[in-house]
Amino acid sequence: MEHLLDEFLLYLRHERGASERTQVTYSTVLHRLLNWAQDRRIKSWQEFTLSDLTEYLNDEKARQVEDRPGGPLHDLSVSTLYLEIAAMKAFFKFCEAEKIIPLNIAENLSLPRRWKELPKALDSNQIDRLLTKPVKMAPKDYCDQAVLELAYSCGLRLSELCGLRLEQLHLEDSFVTVIGKGSKERVVPLGKIAVEILEEYLKLGRPALVKPKSPGNVFLTTRGSKFAPVTLWLRIKNRVRAAGIPESITPHCLRHSFATHLLEHGADLRVIQELLGHASISTTEVYTHVASARLRQVHQRFHPRS
Structure with a gap:
């Protein structure tokens, strides 16, 4: 599973021309997903289901709360959730294109409406x-x-x-x-x-x-x-x-x-x-x-x- 992640990151760098920041962000997200899968004895990317990805996101929300002891209970920010889902969509799309999986299971994950966090503009x-x-x-x-x-x-x-x-x-x-x-x-x-x-x-x-x-x-x-x-x-x-x-x-x-x-x-x-x-x-x-x-x-x- 690790080897496939490395191939995807090379694809991002050399074929997609992704920025260094995007490469680092996607790598961080997907390695967290990999560790999560290994803890649940998921042995290959082919075993993943849409339910697994949804469960992972819910666990990420819970992890954020645990990382903020005494802080307010809150969900992942819209921007962070967007990055999590965008990374998974890109990776599983790559797996589908390489015929490693028959279908991009992340395709039906819903991206949040980013306008909920409207950018501030000066008058x-x-x-x-x-x-x-x-x-x-x-x-x-x-x-x-x-x-x-x-x-x-x-x-x-x-x-x-x-x-x-x-x-x-x-x-x-x-x-x-x-x-x-x-x-x-x-x-x-x-x-x-x-x-x-x-x-x-x-x-x-x-x-x-x-x-x-x-x-x-x-x-x-x-x-x-x-x-x-x-x-x-x-x-x-x-x-x-x-x-x-x-x-x-x-x-x-x-x-x-x-x-x-x-x-x-x-x-x-x-x-x-x-x-x-x-x-x-x-x-x-x-x-x-x-x-x-x-x-x-x-x-x-x-x-x-x-």
Whole structure:
């Protein structure tokens, strides 16, 4: 059983081009499933049934409660449950394709509706406060300003911002080439303000950050090195705090704001999908629920008969 898992992980890496994060997550989930099966004397993947997978998920819920002594009783989060099921679906689909099992038993496992945990988006006033330049600009401030502008104006992920290289910027033609999940490339337009902010950073900020061994990344730390996602997120959080934004936001908040504001202003969902680099339109559809929720809030607040 272990050997088949190894084959699947190789398939993920070399044929599916899955990100390292996806590979690690799926490996963790499936090895937990393997250990669970061995404890129940299930000797092969062919022996698994849909009932077994459902029982495993229920046991995972119970395990989470045990791992939080004294904590509140609660189910797995929607996102965690989504990953558990997605990993099993992908693995058993692989087994079916390789004719190891006659049918993908995980196909009928229900994915949760991810929109139950709606992504948070900042409103336009909060965005304006966040993107307001500091009175005094040091080199790192020019860097932070350009990061924030790209995150909101282009909807880039933290990992994409960290990995962005100089040759991916095409300021004269107002677009940026982004290497997203699974090494998939997409082209995202740059607005006039974003171009100006980037030009300012490349002229006044980045030269002061470059060191002899600095890489060709667009954004550099004060030590002249490439950003790690967690380090870049801490820099963004400092600006969020300075802007007086009270919400506890996530690293994806500016990306969510980018998509939500496009949708609210009439952008087509397929266009937003392409700009975000989503493989499936269902992933992008979450923003229709975000926009609807915001409309309901406005209606309840301002309509006299709400």
